[in-house]
Amino acid sequence: MAESVYVRIIGARLRGQMSYRTSFALQCLAQAVTQLGELLVILVLFNRVSALGGFSVNEVVLMYAIAGTAFGIADMVAGQLDQLPTYIRTGTFDVVLLRPLGTLAQMMTSDVQLRKIGRVGAGLATLVYAVNHNDIGWSPFTVLLVVAAPIGGAVIFGSIWIMANAICFWLVDGQELANTVTYGSSAFTSYPATVYGPWLRRFFAFVIPGAFVAYYPSLALLGRPDPLGGPALLGWISPLVAVVAAGVAGLVWRSAVRHYRGTGS
Amino acid sequence: MRAYTRLALAGFRRYSTYRQAMVAGMATNIAFGLLRMAVLVAAIGQGPIAGYDVAATATYVWLGQGLMAFVLLYSDKQLSDRIRSGDVVIDLYRPWHLQLALLAEDVGRAGYAAVVRLVPPVAFGAVFFPFRWPSAGTLPLFAVSAVLALVISFGMRFLVNATTFWLLDNRGVHGLYMSCTWVLCGLAVPIAFFPDWARDILWSTPFPAIFQAPIDVFLEQGAPGTILVNQAFWAVVVLVAGHLVLNRAVRKVVVQGG
DSSP, X not given: OHHHHHHHHHHHHHHHHXXXXXXXXXXXXXXXHHHHHHXXXXXXXXXXXXXXXXXXXXXXXXHHHHHHHHHHHHHHHHGGGGGHHHHHHHTTHHHHHHSSSOHHHHHHTTTOOGGGHHHHHHHHHHHHHXXXXXXXXXXXXXXXXXXXXXXXXXXXXXXXXXXXXXXXXXXXXXXXXXXXXXXXXXXXXXXXGGGSOHHHHIIIIIISOGGGTTHHHHHHHHTOOOTTOOOGGGGGOHHHHHHHHHHHHHHHHHHHHHTOOOOOO | OHHHHHHHHHHHHHHHXXXXXXXXXXXXXXXXXXXXXXXXXXXXXXXXBTTBOHHHHHHHHHHHXXXXXXXXXXXXXXXXXXXXXXXXXXXXXXXXXXXXXXXHHHHHHHHHHIIIIIHHXXXXXXXXXXXXXXXXXXXXXXXXXHHHHHHHHHHHHHHHHHTHHHHSOOHHHHHHHHHHHHHHTTSSSOGGGSOHHHHHHHHTSSHHHHTHHHHHHHHTOSOHHHHHHHHHHHHHHHHHHHHHHHHHHHTTOOOTTO
């Protein structure tokens, strides 16, 4: 029953977005350009240097491709949570609570942004290029990892998004702080974790499990030992990390919603 | 003229109301600055690139984190929302030149941003990182360059917003502008890092003039005279273009549901 409601909601959102066709096409293009712009930046840097954090250009592009695709998927599914402060400030969240559907699912389907498909598409194209230009020892396990890494990464990013935005239930102006964590972890994961200093790395790689989005899976695909001294196992457990992150995010969201007080207006 | 001064003051006051948002914004700004620093410092670890050593890179990053908010790199949507809703008709009836009025308001906004968003990241960078201060004679030139950058940025945002007159929904143009600007203006990597041919192409567009130009003046890279002339040229071009576009658009305005 609930499933069919969501299918209808999402269908209505998608039709709405298609109504301004020129604008929609341009928005898809803009998303793809954003993604390829980040790739261009990596190429410009490697025009000047031969290695970044101990990794070659193709290796960095592989990490970037996994991170970019994962972020694109997460942004499409969970990006609407950026609207949460508006819901809280205007009191619209009351309406969400009154409906006989889950609050988180309602927020996530409040506006599924199909234009972000442009970003996912550009990310996948980069991933195909990167996989073909790196020396990967192919086995059923690595094939599975190539597919699982962007999906697991998307779940990790989505969980980060949920937890970061849940802060808005306590701090209505907390949106920009949430951005530090969501968009900040996207910027972090696009480069090898070895590039960053110890404090940034501790926060973005392990407090927020950003290193499991692209860095460790890429090491496993490339068959390289971790320059930071982590065990090889870390590259294979990112789907597990994703499941744990999603569970924690669910719990955080539940307790955050309990803290919600209407604006009283 | 007095009306425009008042508009600028109103713009300043309007943005100074949101203090909590300001603190959150500052924290975000610094976090992103640290992330950008890390990647660039890793790149120049094997030796300076195009004249950028650690001090120049730190100055580029932290001055840039501030300038980004001062010139407002990313397009705003105020005018386009008013065009969509039809409220722009009221704005056009008022006894002012709409473009100048919006510029005055933006100057007020930038004045506030200079205090709370430009100074803090620069101070942070100067305290915690090696920082390259220019000679005293360069600072006035930098101020002129920063103001020109603001005017050009405003002019481009105005043009992006004005496309709504024709498209009714400018989110596509807006998104495309945002996705190109950060690479073309020199925010993603310094323009000097690009290969020579790309650098020449970039400097023949207005984008570096809104961001890289004031940073180059501050870092004393290149002749400041040339940079300022380039900026003055683009300021005139985008403002005149905006004026012409507005004139054409006014003839076309349809008051929806009026």
